[in-house]
Amino acid sequence: xxxxxxxxxxxxxxxxxxxxxxxxxxxxxxxxxxxxxxxxxxxxxxxxxxxxxxxxxxxxxxxxxxxxxxxxxxxxxxxxxxxxxxxxxxxxxxxxxxxxxxxxxxxxxxxxxxxxxxxxxxxxxxxxxxxxxxxxxxxxxxxxxxxxxxxxxxxxxxxxxxxxxxxxxxxxxxxxxxxxxxxxxxxxxxxxxxxxxxxxxxxxxxxxxxxxxxxxxxxxxxxxxxxxxxxxxxxxxxxxxxxxxxxxxxxxxxxxxxxxxxxxxxxxxxxxxxxxxxxxxxxxxxxxxxxxxxxxxxxxxxxxxxxxxxxx
Amino acid sequence: xxxxxxxxxxxxxxxxxxxxxxxxxxxxxxxxxxxxxxxxxxxxxxxxxxxxxxxxxxxxxxxxxxxxxxxxxxxxxxxxxxxxxxxxxxxxxxxxxxxxxxxxxxxxxxxxxxxxxxxxxxxxxx
Numbered sequence: 402x403x404x405x406x407x408x409x410x411x412x413x414x415x416x417x418x419x420x421x422x423x424x425x426x427x428x429x430x431x432x433x434x435x436x437x438x439x440x441x442x443x444x445x446x447x448x449x450x451x452x453x454x455x456x457x458x459x460x461x462x463x464x465x466x467x468x469x470x471x472x473x474x475x476x477x478x479x480x481x482x483x484x485x486x487x488x489x490x491x492x493x494x495x496x497x498x499x500x501x502x503x504x505x506x507x508x509x510x511x512x513x514x515x516x517x518x519x520x521x522x523x524x525x526x527x528x529x530x531x532x533x534x535x536x537x538x539x540x541x542x543x544x545x546x547x548x549x550x551x552x553x554x555x556x557x558x559x560x561x562x563x564x565x566x567x568x569x570x571x572x573x574x575x576x577x578x579x580x581x582x583x584x585x586x587x588x589x590x591x592x593x594x595x596x597x598x599x600x601x602x603x604x605x606x607x608x609x610x611x612x613x614x615x616x617x618x619x620x621x622x623x624x625x626x627x628x629x630x631x632x633x634x635x636x637x638x639x640x641x642x643x644x645x646x647x648x649x650x651x652x653x654x655x656x657x658x659x660x661x662x663x664x665x666x667x668x669x670x671x672x673x674x675x676x677x678x679x680x681x682x683x684x685x686x687x688x689x690x691x692x693x694x695x696x697x698x699x700x701x702x703x704x705x706x707x708x709x710x711x712x713x
Numbered sequence: 714x715x716x717x718x719x720x721x722x723x724x725x726x727x728x729x730x731x732x733x734x735x736x737x738x739x740x741x742x743x744x745x746x747x748x749x750x751x752x753x754x755x756x757x758x759x760x761x762x763x764x765x766x767x768x769x770x771x772x773x774x775x776x777x778x779x780x781x782x783x784x785x786x787x788x789x790x791x792x793x794x795x796x797x798x799x800x801x802x803x804x805x806x807x808x809x810x811x812x813x814x815x816x817x818x819x820x821x822x823x824x825x826x827x828x829x830x831x832x833x834x835x836x837x838x839x
Binding site: 434436438453566610678679 | 812816
């Protein structure tokens with residue numbers, strides 16, 4: 402296998418906060434301009450599609466495997482099957498393999514589809530990438546991206562990294578990603594643990610228009626009130642040096658008549674406004690009455706760097 | 714035309730479409746932070762007798778304000794491509810390209826359905 406000389410990562414391409422993808426079992430950073438266009442929520446097998454302004458950029462699919470796969474053989478087989486015009490007795494153009502972090506990139510020739518594969522041993526997960534139109538100058542970008550691909554393991558605090566479309570979170574490992582609602586400039590990620598305690602994280606764009614010269618406290622109060630939460634207390638609070646709000650509320654009911662009969666659960670909502678990004682971030686943690694509420698934006702959103710962007 | 718039989722635009726064609734104001738949408742009232750546009754309604758021939766009989770309304774007034782008004786005024790000053798508006802929204806509101814694209818397509822689609830603007834497609838050679 403041809404190993405490329407160690408090159409510095411394309412730092413500039415990964416500084417923007419909008420480009421971290423953290424899913425059930427893996428985390429990686431997208432190159433500048435790439436965005437998550439389609440996704441599947443399944444944990445054991447699923448797909449993601451990435452696009453940029455110029456059009457589709459990549460397709461990622463993942464699946465659980467029982468044994469350690471022979472990645473080079475799998476990539477060669479994919480390469481053979483993607484050429485229906487070549488008969489069985491004819492030779493298929495050979496792939497060149499390049500390593501990138503814990504993954505392998507394989508390409509045949511200019512203008513042809515090329516591939517990358519990563520096996521995450523901890524999760525027994527095989528992640529397979531397909532990219533259109535190989536160009537030598539694209540290789541560096543792809544290699545840097547694949548180099549950032551790593552298993553989503555809990556850190557020393559026991560928190561896993563999740564992220565999509567600019568929302569970047571550190572969530573306790575007992576919580577699982579249950580939903581991602583992706584509206585333009587309004588992203589919501591929801592998590593739930595076995596006891597149905599839930600965490601909801603939001604990232605709203607066009608904050609100037611949403612706030613309309615109002616305070617973040619009033620805005621967030623309105624949002625929680627519209628969701629039929631009973632507001633108990635609201636106060637101004639600063640997060641990472643930004644103007645924010647902390648609201649305690651009560652809520653009940655998830656399904657059917659729970660709305661009338663279910664017990665009241667306590668919620669703690671924290672929100673802050675980042676003027677440099679023109680975004681509002683919010684995190685809500687809902688748990689039973691007796692449970693001590695712990696998680697605020699300070700705990701769940703990684704610290705902001707001096708540039709105003711998120712740093713991990 | 715049946716919507717299903719309409720040719721679907723490709724991603725590039727969609728972004729290159731030029732948006733022009735509809736001449737039939739006349740300014741009814743022009744304020745500092747709003748504009749009222751009046752558009753005459755067209756009824757099918759078979760329904761016209763009933764329209765006259767029941768004095769159905771002949772026009773509809775739409776009020777635009779805020780960012781929507783800003784976008785409409787841009788189109789009214791000079792025909793703009795969808796891509797130009799996407800870049801404008803992306804840069805002024807610090808959005809990502811796809812966020813801006815989705816918002817612009819949703820909003821201009823609504824203006825087109827209401828007959829306030831129209832979209833002209835660029836020829837393939839262009």
